[in-house]
Amino acid sequence: MTMSHEEIYAKVQETLVDALGVDEEEVTEDATLMGDLGAESIDFLDIVFRLEKSFGIKIPREELFPAENLINNAEYVNNGKLTAAGLAKLKTQMPHVDFAEFEKDPDLNKISDLFCVSSIVKFVESKVNS
Amino acid sequence: MRWIWIDKFVEFESGKRAVAIKNVSLAEEHLHDHFPGYPIMPASLMIEAMAQTSGILVGEARGFREKVILAKVTKAVFHDLARPGDQLRLEAVADSVVEEAATITGTITCQNRTIAEISLIFSHIDKNMAGLEFPEENFVFNDQFMNLLQFYKPTGATGS
Numbered sequence: 001m002t003m004s005h006e007e008i009y010a011k012v013q014e015t016l017v018d019a020l021g022v023d024e025e026e027v028t029e030d031a032t033l034m035g036d037l038g039a040e041s042i043d044f045l046d047i048v049f050r051l052e053k054s055f056g057i058k059i060p061r062e063e064l065f066p067a068e069n070l071i072n073n074a075e076y077v078n079n080g081k082l083t084a085a086g087l088a089k090l091k092t093q094m095p096h097v098d099f100a101e102f103e104k105d106p107d108l109n110k111i112s113d114l115f116c117v118s119s120i121v122k123f124v125e126s127k128v129n130s
Numbered sequence: 131m132r133w134i135w136i137d138k139f140v141e142f143e144s145g146k147r148a149v150a151i152k153n154v155s156l157a158e159e160h161l162h163d164h165f166p167g168y169p170i171m172p173a174s175l176m177i178e179a180m181a182q183t184s185g186i187l188v189g190e191a192r193g194f195r196e197k198v199i200l201a202k203v204t205k206a207v208f209h210d211l212a213r214p215g216d217q218l219r220l221e222a223v224a225d226s227v228v229e230e231a232a233t234i235t236g237t238i239t240c241q242n243r244t245i246a247e248i249s250l251i252f253s254h255i256d257k258n259m260a261g262l263e264f265p266e267e268n269f270v271f272n273d274q275f276m277n278l279l280q281f282y283k284p285t286g287a288t289g290s
Contacts, residue, residue: 019204042201045231046251053225061230 002129008055009121015050016117019043027117034112044115051120057127064123065115066093071108082106096122132274135175136182136220139282145191147223150183150278156214171212173246176238177203180248184222184234185270186279188252191227194271196254201231205249216240230257 013027020037033039039047044065052059062069070076070093076086087106091099097119102110141149154161154171161169181200189198212218218238225233231253238246 042231042251042253045253046202046204046233049226049231049233049251061228 003125005121005125008124008128011054012051012117012121012124015047015054016120019046019050029116029118029121031117032113033115033117033120037117039115047120051124055124055128057124059123059127063093064120066090071111077108080108082108082111094119096126132272134182134274134278135178136278139183139186139279140219142187142190142279142282145187145224145227147221148183148187149222150179150220152179152218152220154212154214154216154218158214161214169214171216171218173206173208176208176212176218176246177206177248177250179218180220180222180234180236180238180246181250182275182278183220184224184236184250185252186275187222187224188227188232188234189271190279191224191232192254194268194276197256197268197270198232198252199255199270200250201253202251203248204233204251205247207248208246210240210243210245212238212240212245218245230254 009029013024016022016027016033016037017024020033020039020043022037026037031037033043033047045061048059048061048064051057051064070082070086070090073086076083076089082090087099087103091097094114097114099114102114136150136152139148139150141147156162156169160172160175164170164172185198185200189196218240220236220238222234222236225235231251234250234252236248236250237244238248
């Protein structure tokens, strides 16, 4: 069954409201999970579990949030920034994410900004409608 | 020493669900302060009881190899009071047990009353925390904690 963007967005919004205890108005498409919505690392697990239940899909955690494995690898990280190889790797792992802003300064501290509501919506869209 | 806050298991289905009993007693000193003249079990200790029940359920599911740590209380709704003399029935159902974590839906009842609904997430910490190292020894499941399950008799007998 195909779901529209709006339907998916509404359900993702509901999931994040429940998982993070935020208000619906705060969950805009460009809100970042950690910066704007106050998510901590364990919340990512919670979000994955809830999305799986809500949409009836399977989500390998590293597929939706792959950065953790990557930042522990010296080949991909140098001096607090992603190397070109690291950036390329992350891009292939996160095709649902917009890298335009991050690419200018691939600082590890900013990696959390990549996880915004719209990237989750795109990810779920690709799973549900595939 | 580890603090044990449930009395025994009465049902246990590996990786699926567990039911434990906690008897509330006026011999528990904190009840005299919570509150003077009106002893009721603190809500936080109901969460603890559910965390111990489900912690063992989650640990057993993977042969007690993981260090299972309570990571998040996803839901804690309290419907009724638990008083001295009450026998609480803590039912924990594992919604999901995966490589790095587990989610639990829990219900606390006393006879026909629903006392609380408590949902929890446990982290298998060696599989999380971005490569941080923890002690080799499994400090979560020590002998004392494991005895709780040892006394459980799957036949339904009360244990001795």
